[in-house]
Amino acid sequence: MNLKQLSHMLALSQTTVSRALNGYPEVNEETRRRVVDAAKRHGYRPNPSARRLATGKTGMIGYVLPTGATVDIDPHFVEFLSGLGDYARSHELDLVLSPADADDQETTYRRIVANRQVDAVYISSPRPADRRVALVNTLGIPFIVHGRSEGFDFDYPFTDIDNEGAFHEAARLLVQLGHRRLALINGDDRETFAIHRERGVRRALAASGLVLRDQHVCSLTMTEENGYRAARRLLEQSDPPTAIACSSLIMALGVVRAVRDLGLTIPGDLSLIAHDDVFPWLKPENFSVPLSTTRSSIRLAGARIAERLAARISGLEQGARGEVWPVDLVVRGSVAGAPA
Amino acid sequence: MNLKQLSHMLALSQTTVSRALNGYPEVNEETRRRVVDAAKRHGYRPNPSARRLATGKTGMIGYVLPTGATVDIDPHFVEFLSGLGDYARSHELDLVLSPADADDQETTYRRIVANRQVDAVYISSPRPADRRVALVNTLGIPFIVHGRSEGFDFDYPFTDIDNEGAFHEAARLLVQLGHRRLALINGDDRETFAIHRERGVRRALAASGLVLRDQHVCSLTMTEENGYRAARRLLEQSDPPTAIACSSLIMALGVVRAVRDLGLTIPGDLSLIAHDDVFPWLKPENFSVPLSTTRSSIRLAGARIAERLAARISGLEQGARGEVWPVDLVVRGSVAGAPA
DNA sequence: GGAGTCTTCCAAAGCGCTTTGGTCATTTTG
DNA sequence: CAAAATGACCAAAGCGCTTTGGAAGACTCC
Structure with a gap:
């Protein structure tokens, strides 16, 4: 079931149906109801490939995954992912991992931006003056850094712990x-x-x-x-x-x-x-x-970063706000006074 | 730089340029060289969104990621991912993680198949008579199971260890x-x-x-x-x-x-x-x-599964072949004769 | 030398959406 | 009351690729 069929079925134009579904104002409320109702009844879901070609929006967030025989992915990643995924799910976002040569991630960043493969990216494990941050900043794709870089002449959005x-x-x-x-x-x-x-x-x-x-x-x-x-x-x-x-x-x-x-x-x-x-x-x-x-x-951080990415994609969040989370100090048996 | 511009520049039709680039036979070798050369010189890369809409091929493999506040992703996943990513990188494949409610993954599988969001999927941590395997099998998308299920009236492709x-x-x-x-x-x-x-x-x-x-x-x-x-x-x-x-x-x-x-x-x-x-x-x-x-x-398994997925996507691998890898028994100091 | 067969190329029709630039009534306004 | 504004809708033009269905010329073959 595609837009053409649906609109034909409703004796409306594709324009009107599309607009009704996407919440544009120039459509009669009564008509909108009919459309939305019919769409639901027939299980119509706009084809994302088509929408993507038309709008450039993908509904996906990206992460460039450094790989290589000698490269180990940090086991923290999986916990971060739990949080990210949990938020992403509730907002119908998918995550695309683009594997890259650990020594040449730039090519991959350029590709996913040029091809508009994702709406936003996040960067993790940043270093001071991290080239990825500078790159992504100039490429103009929405992004959040998980952690902090340093020594730029520009600000950037990040979520880090203290x-x-x-x-x-x-x-x-x-x-x-x-x-x-x-x-x-x-x-x-x-x-x-x-x-x-x-x-x-x-x-x-x-x-x-x-x-x-x-x-x-x-x-x-x-x-x-x-x-x-x-x-x-x-x-x-x-x-x-x-x-x-x-x-x-x-x-x-x-x-x-x-x-x-x-x-x-x-x-x-x-x-x-x-x-x-x-x-x-x-x-x-x-x-x-x-x-x-x-x-x-780190799981909470994952969820938070997904949230901020979603906000940036939809334009709700702008600017280069960085946030720094406090860290708990939990004292247990492994500390004591210094030996004499 | 898109196909139209490139073909105009070469004084050729889009058809010919497209075919030259995609290795179709009905184009003169001399012409092909010109085209390939010009494409490289101008850094032409076909827009994946457009190609995707036209062909249905995405260049991505999918994984439905069970999520939820009480769901923990297995830390093994990250090692598996290292292997998968390593192979995927060398074949220009991306991995898309579609987060799903752990108790309702079916909806997500149906969505990614109906929307043709990925070319193939893999399934991990299968159970006997795993519904995901049955589902994916009927949906007709190429897939590999990492591990084994049991008790079906059909065969399916898997890679497992013994x-x-x-x-x-x-x-x-x-x-x-x-x-x-x-x-x-x-x-x-x-x-x-x-x-x-x-x-x-x-x-x-x-x-x-x-x-x-x-x-x-x-x-x-x-x-x-x-x-x-x-x-x-x-x-x-x-x-x-x-x-x-x-x-x-x-x-x-x-x-x-x-x-x-x-x-x-x-x-x-x-x-x-x-x-x-x-x-x-x-x-x-x-x-x-x-x-x-x-x-x-498990890292090797990740690479192998990526390899098989790629082979299935390109039609090189067919049928329901399952493979079972032998496991090494490595004896170290933690075993000894039974106490008297 | 005309009928077939390759070889090499092309115009145009998709793929399924969004969006531009209207039209046609109906209301509002000065 | 004519002019302007508004509301509700539509046809068609993209988005950038692949692929279908030719077509023109060169070559073969009796």
């Missing part, structure tokens, strides 16, 4: 508990979130006249194995830290394993706070010693 | 090591993979005149917490198992924690084998006691 604040609070607590040697096991420090977290820790230490020493900072992809390695390296130093702030729950698994291997205990020998993105399948309260965390649901 | 064989081997090894009381910590037993795994364990036990007792089987969503709970329940029975086969690495984390909480050791008091889908961020060899596993890369 990574600096979170790690500032975490470090401040540890310092208050008497810790003097803090370490940070961070994610990839080319990404903004990691930079912000480090900044937060440094600021907290500085406030008490302390510093974060270089050998007390590790920046690695967030795997269990890297968490283990980092912790070993830190704890086997001559002057090991008595507290660690850790950027992910998965890395924290490795830290806990390293501590155990070394015959140490948490929180007796080491206090530990990790960031928790809230996974359903791994919970900090279930660690052998319940883990203190800075907590922020 | 879950039964894998768990059969694992259980057989444990029995050979003298274990008489085996337990299975399984995933959701409404899904085929879980049924197959249980079947594999039962068969191995039966071969030695043993049985898998009901109180030795747990079927739960695969979270760390559920692994812990299941292990506690099993090990606190009056006649606890001396070996456990476990359906996921994440659950195995919980099992290990439970064992430790109970003051037991692996493999002294308990042998443990888990299934490993091969995550970059959590490796069985890095467990405190290196974990024996049945191993199969």
Whole structure:
């Protein structure tokens, strides 16, 4: 059932039927009712390909997915997706993932914009002066950044959490508990979130006249194995830290394993706070010693970003507003006063 | 730059240019070269929306994503996606995720087929007599099932791993090591993979005149917490198992924690084998006691499914061929002879 | 040398929508 | 009361591609 058939059936022109269905004012309310009713009865759904060719609107949001044999997609992605999908569903939006060579995403961005394959895109895991942000900004497609970039001469819309604040609070607590040697096991420090977290820790230490020493900072992809390695390296130093702030729950698994291997205990020998993105399948309260965390649901972020994208597509949201969400500090058994 | 402009520029008709570009035979090779050359020089890319309206082909594969506040996307998904994306990228395919109410995916399948939004779909985590498989089969869109369903009066194309064989081997090894009381910590037993795994364990036990007792089987969503709970329940029975086969690495984390909480050791008091889908961020060899596993890369499966989907779209693959991949049994420190 | 057969190209008709630029009554306005 | 404005509708022109149904010329074949 297409528009032609439907309009013929109603003895109306395609124009009128189309307008009636799309809520244009220049159609009699009585007529509109007839049309809407008939459309529903016959299960008429406008062909999206046709509509798309005519209007350029696709009803889809896009994400350029970096791929490659050596590229791992972040497991956080799936939680983010849950939130995004949940919102998108209720608004009849689909998500298209365009796989791209991790080293050349620009081509793909240009393609999906030139071809009008999606109405809006989001960008995740941004770095300072991220080229994708600059590109998408000049290409003129609606977008939201999940996280923050830095160092542009323009503003852009983003939704981020207060990574600096979170790690500032975490470090401040540890310092208050008497810790003097803090370490940070961070994610990839080319990404903004990691930079912000480090900044937060440094600021907290500085406030008490302390510093974060270089050998007390590790920046690695967030795997269990890297968490283990980092912790070993830190704890086997001559002057090991008595507290660690850790950027992910998965890395924290490795830290806990390293501590155990070394015959140490948490929180007796080491206090530990990790960031928790809230996974359903791994919970900090279930660690052998319940883990203190800075907590922020990445799923909620996904939903929020879908919401903002939808708003931008429909023109409801404009401008370059950035929003920064506060992060909870949840204290559990893994922190204690510094050992004597 | 569109077809009209390009053909005008070449003093050819749109027909000829289109045919030249799409490799039709009725165009002079010399002319084709001119056309292809000019197209490249001017960066001409046919508008996908237009092509789509004309041909019905979208260059996209689809996945209906179950969503909802209480629905969690499996973290395996992200690894699967890595493989799928990697192949899709090299063949200029995009993936569209259509979020659907987890309890009503049918509507969404019907929509994406009726609207010709994608050229093919895949289905994951199938159950016996899975309605999605039956639906998609009657709707007539090319598809591949990742995993297996059962109990249809038709065949369908799938790619699965030999879950039964894998768990059969694992259980057989444990029995050979003298274990008489085996337990299975399984995933959701409404899904085929879980049924197959249980079947594999039962068969191995039966071969030695043993049985898998009901109180030795747990079927739960695969979270760390559920692994812990299941292990506690099993090990606190009056006649606890001396070996456990476990359906996921994440659950195995919980099992290990439970064992430790109970003051037991692996493999002294308990042998443990888990299934490993091969995550970059959590490796069985890095467990405190290196974990024996049945191993199969879900990422490879993703790539293979993309490949088969592409083949079906282009008509290279037809019929209902199912393929079953063997699974490696990797023995590490977590298994030993049964305690006396 | 006229009938067939290729080869190579083209004009125009879709695909199914949206949107422009009207028309024709009916109301409102000065 | 003529002129202007409004309300309700329509025909047809896009959107940019593919594909159908020729057509013109060159070549073969008795």
